[in-house]
Amino acid sequence: AQKVTQAQTEISVVEKEDVTLDCVxxxxxxxxxxxxxxxxxxxxxxxxxxxxxxxxxxEISGRYSWNFQKSTSSFNFTIxxxxxxxxxxxxxxxxxxxxxxxxxxxxxxxxILTVHP
Amino acid sequence: AAxxxxxxxxxxxxxxxxxxxxCYPIPRHDTVYWYQQGPGQDPQFLISFYEKMQxxxxxxxxxxxxxxxxxxxxxxxxxSLELGDSAxxxxxxxxxxxEQFFGPGTRLTVL
Numbered sequence: 525a526q527k528v529t530q531a532q533t534e535i536s537v538v539e540k541e542d543v544t545l546d547c548v549x550x551x552x553x554x555x556x557x558x559x560x561x562x563x564x565x566x567x568x569x570x571x572x573x574x575x576x577x578x579x580x581x582x583e584i585s586g587r588y589s590w591n592f593q594k595s596t597s598s599f600n601f602t603i604x605x606x607x608x609x610x611x612x613x614x615x616x617x618x619x620x621x622x623x624x625x626x627x628x629x630x631x632x633x634x635x636i637l638t639v640h641p
Numbered sequence: 642a643a644x645x646x647x648x649x650x651x652x653x654x655x656x657x658x659x660x661x662x663x664c665y666p667i668p669r670h671d672t673v674y675w676y677q678q679g680p681g682q683d684p685q686f687l688i689s690f691y692e693k694m695q696x697x698x699x700x701x702x703x704x705x706x707x708x709x710x711x712x713x714x715x716x717x718x719x720x721s722l723e724l725g726d727s728a729x730x731x732x733x734x735x736x737x738x739x740e741q742f743f744g745p746g747t748r749l750t751v752l
Contacts, residue, residue, distance in 0.1 A: 557739060567729055569684070569743040615683060619739075627735060628674060628697055631683035 526551040528618050530632035537606050538640050545601045545635045547616030553577075555621040558592065558599045559629065563613040575599065576621070606639045613637070643667050645734050645744035653750045654722050662717040662747045666734030672696070673715045674741060675707060676731040684731055690715060722751045 527550040537543045549558065560572040573583065575592050583590045587604045603610055616632040646665040654660050666673050672691045676684040686699035690709035701707075704722075709715040719726060727750050733741040 568745045628686040
């Protein structure tokens with residue numbers, strides 16, 4: 525069985541603050557993928573990043589950065605100098621790479637991020 | 642670039658009615674997934690198809706059925722609708738079973 529836990533239900537920050545969204549996962553598979561998606565108020569799911577289990581390099585994309593630590597089964601997401609447009613629900617998700625799962629995603633409960641001006 | 646198309650975008654039905662949601666995957670994507678997202682919930686996997694065959698099944702009620710057609714579009718049929726079926730229904734397609742590209746979703750409201 526696989527599970528994704530986002531312990532922070534809601535986070536509220538003021539613009540320009542840095543914010544980190546936590547994600548902890550459980551899986552028995554040795555090969556898997558981790559994802560972050562953003563869901564703005566309009567409802568669509570916007571893909572942010574995919575990381576496979578063999579690649580523990582941290583990644584930075586503009587104001588976004590991700591820290592993958594296999595030893596603690598965590599895949600945390602940091603937004604630097606947050607902006608009002610970052611306000612959304614953020615989901616962490618897990619997908620096993622092998623077996624017969626055919627790639628279904630298991631999502632965490634989501635973290636509601638509100639950035640105040 | 643082409644994206645996943647879902648229709649309709651919004652649907653309002655009465656209890657016990659039937660609804661059909663459609664999904665048109667990105668061209669040359671061979672796998673389609675359906676997810677259901679209730680209010681304030683995370684998306685839950687319903688069912689998937691690989692090369693027009695059902696490949697995996699999640700927590701999909703027996704009242705729901707789905708299929709993928711020869712042109713790779715997929716339909717989710719929902720019968721005897723209940724109030725609890727009100728949700729955002731996402732379709733996603735994938736070229737390799739790794740990346741999943743989500744459509745904009747269909748918002749179903751059951752009155």
